[in-house]
Amino acid sequence: MCWTVSSLSAAVAAGDGEPKKPNIIFIMADDLGNADLGYRGGQVSTPNIDTLANDGVRLESFYGEPVCTPSRAALMTGRYPMRYGLQTLVIFPSHTYGLATDEKTLPQALKEAGYKTLMTGKWHLGHADKKFWPQNRGFDYFYGNVMGEVNYFTRERGGVIDWQRNGQFLAEKGYYTDLIGDDAVKLIDEQDGKQPFFLYFASLAPHAPYQAPESAIEKYNNVPDKLRRSYYGMISELDVQIGRIVAALDKKGLRDNTIILFASDNGGATSGLFASGSKSKEERDTEEGGIEQGEKAPASNAPFSGGKGSLKEGGVRVPAFVSWPGRLKPRIVNEPLHMVDVMPTLLALAGGKGSSDHPFDGKDMWKTISDGAPSPNEDVLINVEAFRGAVRKGDWKLIKVALLPGKTELFNLAKDPGETNNVAAENPEVARDLEARLLQYAREQKMSLWIKAQPAFVGAQGKTVIDPDFDIDDDGLPHEKVAIPN
Template sequence: MTNKQKIDRRTFLKTFGPAAAAAGPLWLLGGLPLSCFRGERSQKPNIVFILADDLGYKDLGYCGGWTQTPNIDKLAAAATHLDQFYVQPLCSPTRSSLMTGRYPMRYGLQAGVIRPWAQHGLPLEERTLGEALKAAGYTTAICGKWHLGHLDYRYLPTARGFDHQYGLYNGAIDYFTHIRDGALDWNRDDKPLHEEGYATDLIAAESVRLIEQHDFSRPLFLYVAFNAPHSPFQAPPAYLDMYKSIEEPRKRAYAAMVTCMDNAIGKIVSAIDKRGIRRNTLIFFCSDNGGMDIVSDNRPLRGQKGLLYEGGIRVRAFAVWPGVLEPGVVVREPLHMVDMFPTLVKLAGGSLESKNGRPLDGKDAWATISKGQPSPHHEILLNVTPFNGAIRCGEWKLIQNGHLEGNYNGPMPTEHKFELFNLAEDPYEKNDLSQKNPQKLEELKIRLKFYADQAVEAHILPSKMPKDFRIPKAWGHPDY
């Protein structure tokens, strides 16, 4: 199997969809005027990590999708694509994987998400990506969704390595009022903020402001974690008007939300270009998990958000760095979100030394991304909970109780269903080979159990707020 494949324009269009044609000269030169190659730059690269929320595998324009995403399409045409990039099936576990470089089962976040009433968060003993990059000399900022706990100030971003914070702590806030379950969830530098505006637009504006005002004699790590296009399905009227032909209101709003996010990303990239730092900036884009079938399109993959089939955990991902990463390259080696921690920290010249000797699960994948070398993994744990799990070993993938979704908190199954797939021959998981390959089945079951035996107890919360829970005026600020 080819590790890194440079494809010509015709093949790129066939692979990623006709909308990629809009890239124009981006195909060859990153679409940058010469002025973008001048200006201040630090020796270490700036890092802009853009995370979408619940984006479907086929939703973007360059993928042949049904939403209008010209800015992402242009960025994608200048990118190296990670064709087999894995995340967790839900929001909090993916974010914790990025922030720690460790599988969520190491610290109890493998099942469900951190809900507003949770009395836990990402354990304070875990070293975050923000801390590691700050120690490496970076200014660190998060704009958008945190979703890793807000029990008290110790769990908030500015106490976890970020110099600047802006946005929300939970998921599923109202995009216009910034309210979740009766309480405000909008903050700047971890202080409650009453501000008018649509969340996606505000996140973009804050990101642009940071880029415009930053002194690039010191490198910048900007983590832009959109809550779009996660529910509730709400969008400004101007974007809804772009999709009048879609009658189903949720799908119409979802499409509008994706296009609004695309416009926001365009503004951020434009700000980077105007500062003349594009040549020394790594931009990474992906989703936190697959989309929901009621509004999005994960085809041709099987499954959706919350499930361990490919449609729930394999997402579109690409990296752009003009002059360093080659446009049009497709890396077909399996990688995981946990790899981003060591990859980015090493790229930044930082240390991978963890707190209290906690080992990383992620591997430095830069040689795979930039040079086409094989994946640093011989196996990747896709997740393991008390109820289900999945692991990939080479071309083989094992799923235990794949019908149970990530927020399942019911009784323990009395019988466990195992499915075995050869992803090289069957990437869409149509043919279960567990009966035909009992030896391979047992081999992967042993590997999955290896990780299950190491897992700490999962924080499993009720899906509804306890009746005796006291809702604060502002999430994360009990005394506000």
């Protein structure tokens, strides 16, 4: 299936009569709680995010995946992660697999459509082999880390400094969010307006470890919980960098032809198990801002139940909005949409094509965003694994856990957004229909690479595997291509 633009009436017309392709910025927050932004009633001061959301289109039923890797894969491919084995948990430092190289990615498709493709921040779609790295998956430029979480001040993980620019490992001073903000502003300043660009700003914040500059933490001295103060400070710092990105666009005269999309990859972490579950106990005990697996994490996903790792709404229904001045009027969209819908939508706007060999699961959602049309999706697969899955159709959502003794739950989200009342017994036909849909998806899924990797993973647990071309010194830095600041 190929997606091409049928109409670019929303875009700015160029002088030669051809539509001018919009610049695209996708901002991905990490483990951001549904209730932890100012415009959603949270305690955190987020004026820049609030302005973009309130002046744009708020997507109030937008779904990611339960955890980081699957959600990022869905964004990059327009296809459900179960199609290529990334449906289970995340890629740990000792794992050697990544996003299948035969999957056509969003930056690859946009590059073919004439875009400059830029990324700054967290990748988390494969690190053990350079073939998985962003600069080998369609990005012209990459600055950031390829594993999951790192220390915000040192970028260290498992004895390795995971920080690079286009394959050149760096040992830089500074706070993670500030560094990628500086880089994003620099990249925008370098644009001349002649070639459209795609910027993927993939924030690590506010993922654990909960670390922020003291100046950001001090804003929340009235909050008694230490981890929550740091968590709030991390979100504030992210908001500052988003404000700088918008200001840089304004300065270059690019804002009116730049579409900004914002979403969290999954719900906020409410348990230490999913806040930092891939770390050893020693790492968690010794790291500033670390969290024990049994400890309560600081995010809030109200009014939803559950959090990161869960199939409940709090784990998968994420804050999201789209901003395009003069092209989109402020509105709230409650139609169910999914991360897989982003790629076909952007390619339709950009005049790009997907892959005929790997058809999209996602649909072009632009009319839903711009006109408030019904969702293009007959149903939304939230996720499916060998042992559990969830699917939504209209207001109905079914969650099935296959592990014995097993459990089937059906919720009417319009009446029960908190998923407190299982109505499967009262609505057997609805439950049977959604279960049949979920089982069909389950039959189509590829073997989970996470499960497949477990025999080797058990022996290598705690060991960080980076590309073998980069031998690691005792200081955690590769022998080659390392820039040490003065």
